[in-house]
Amino acid sequence: MYNPRFSKQSQALHSADADVWAVSDRAHALANKGEDVIFLCVGDPNFDTPEPILDFARARLGVGRTHYSPAAGEAMLRRAIADIESKVSPHPCSPDDVVVFPGGTNAIYAVLSCLLNPGEQIVIPEPMYIGYVPITDALQLDVRKVACRPEKGFEFDIESIKQTISEETRVVMINTPVNPTGVMATPEQLRDLAAYCRERDIWLISDEMYSMITFARRHTSLRTAAEHLDNVIVIDGLSKSHAMSGWRLGWAVAQGPLVERLIEFAGATIFGVPQFIQEAAAFALEFDTYFVKQMREAYEKRRDLIVERIQRIPGLSCESPDAGMFVMVDVSAVAANGEAFAEALLDAELVSVLPGKPFGPSAVNHVRLTLAADEAELSRALDRIEHFVLGGCRKAV
Ligand SMILES: Cc1ncc(COP(=O)(O)O)c(C=O)c1O
Structure with a gap:
């Protein structure tokens, strides 16, 4: 039998932390089974190239x-x-x-x-x-x-x-x-x-x-x-x-x-x-002036929608970001950490968000929500998040 041997570089990549995408991998598996999962974990713009x-x-x-x-x-x-x-x-x-x-x-x-x-x-x-x-x-x-x-x-x-x-x-x-x-x-x-x-x-x-x-x-x-x-x-x-x-x-x-x-x-x-x-x-x-401006304005509206809704949910808080495609939500008042929140939210409400921990220890109590979803989709997701938190962040049975 051939014994494959690899470089240290390839080995380092192979053994890298697989937990980063654990919640979103599970979300994809659920979606593949036909569940109505809302993905708020991606950083890929949901606009078509102009x-x-x-x-x-x-x-x-x-x-x-x-x-x-x-x-x-x-x-x-x-x-x-x-x-x-x-x-x-x-x-x-x-x-x-x-x-x-x-x-x-x-x-x-x-x-x-x-x-x-x-x-x-x-x-x-x-x-x-x-x-x-x-x-x-x-x-x-x-x-x-x-x-x-x-x-x-x-x-x-x-x-x-x-x-x-x-x-x-x-x-x-x-x-x-x-x-x-x-x-x-x-x-x-x-x-x-x-x-x-x-x-x-x-x-x-x-x-x-x-x-x-x-x-x-x-x-x-x-x-x-x-x-x-x-x-x-x-x-x-x-x-x-x-x-x-x-x-x-x-x-x-x-x-x-x-x-x-x-x-x-x-x-x-x-x-x-x-x-x-x-x-x-x-x-x-x-x-690019016209379409970059259009997309920027759409992201800004989505940011305002998320921030306004999150700030109204008791126990959740967030800052309004100055730039970028994400909102970081502090979940420390309602969950042990971002990871626990993200796992339970997916189970209970089929909303996929990224836990903060893989971004670094300072974000351990946060989850990241993307702006790369249209306002209707974001509203649906925020309804579910609100329902989840008001219900005590319990997992579905
Ligand atoms: C901060 C940052 N740098 C780099 C990249 C990689 O971008 P690219 O698609 O050009 O490889 C990303 C993509 O999410 C990013 O968020």
């Missing part, structure tokens, strides 16, 4: 844009991304600062691969995006988490980040606006942290995947806020803002020496993102 982008992609397919493309990305897309960065920033951005990847996940994987060896230290504030865990596991990084405390609205605690940084730290990675909390770093926080990291020869990565889904105020990019750019990397993409999650299109913006490394890495691992997708992405970025 029709003009589809038309443009079809047209580019029609003229044969189906061949290899440069490892760094197509010139027109790199230019469109650089223009966006330059528009709001005191630092002009050149297409040479941009590398295109098939999705933000891949961009993050590539950046961390180029910056860190196994065992080296990265500092990340939590609650943090669940998707970082398999990446840092696969790269076998020493992850130091920094709490953003719920009693302070999960705001970034820059002093705690600084205190966690040590001689061993090679990279700090933040996410603004944050998935799951919707918190946005202020320009002052970003400038301060960038300078602090630069003085210590530490890279600072900012994942800005929700940069265009903001309600309270406009997003400030790390690249805009930082005084110097040599240690600064920004990651963004079209999955959320343009409802293009399945197109797999993201990018990293960095400076010369790292850009060279990223292009080499992309060349070795991806060998170019499909031409017609990159061209449709460039089109999307140039002509």
Whole structure:
């Protein structure tokens, strides 16, 4: 019999914590059996990709844009991304600062691969995006988490980040606006942290995947806020803002020496993102004002609906997030923790929400509700949540 042997990297991914999706896996199993499950656990926009982008992609397919493309990305897309960065920033951005990847996940994987060896230290504030865990596991990084405390609205605690940084730290990675909390770093926080990291020869990565889904105020990019750019990397993409999650299109913006490394890495691992997708992405970025605004307004209405309903349910509480696609609900007054609440809610009312714990210890008493469901669906789910809590959060028998 053949004895399959695998790399440490694959082993690390294989043994990673499977609990993260336990509640939602169970919800899918119930739905497959025909149960009327409402899914409030997904971060995938429930809008169709806008029709003009589809038309443009079809047209580019029609003229044969189906061949290899440069490892760094197509010139027109790199230019469109650089223009966006330059528009709001005191630092002009050149297409040479941009590398295109098939999705933000891949961009993050590539950046961390180029910056860190196994065992080296990265500092990340939590609650943090669940998707970082398999990446840092696969790269076998020493992850130091920094709490953003719920009693302070999960705001970034820059002093705690600084205190966690040590001689061993090679990279700090933040996410603004944050998935799951919707918190946005202020320009002052970003400038301060960038300078602090630069003085210590530490890279600072900012994942800005929700940069265009903001309600309270406009997003400030790390690249805009930082005084110097040599240690600064920004990651963004079209999955959320343009409802293009399945197109797999993201990018990293960095400076010369790292850009060279990223292009080499992309060349070795991806060998170019499909031409017609990159061209449709460039089109999307140039002509997006109308539909990005429409989606943002829809998310804002959904946020208001959830916050208003949750705040009326005795025992539940939530802040109104400034940005992003999620609302964090504190369930500590009615359940042992977020996980217990989510499990029992699914059993009793067939509503699937994500427990906070996988996002980090600071979110253990929370559950995450998505804005990626229309208002009718959200109202139905909130009726069920209200019924569940008013009934004492009991499981169905
Ligand atoms: C904070 C954050 N970063 C990155 C990603 C990954 O995005 P992509 O679809 O571009 O891989 C997500 C997706 O949910 C996210 O929430």
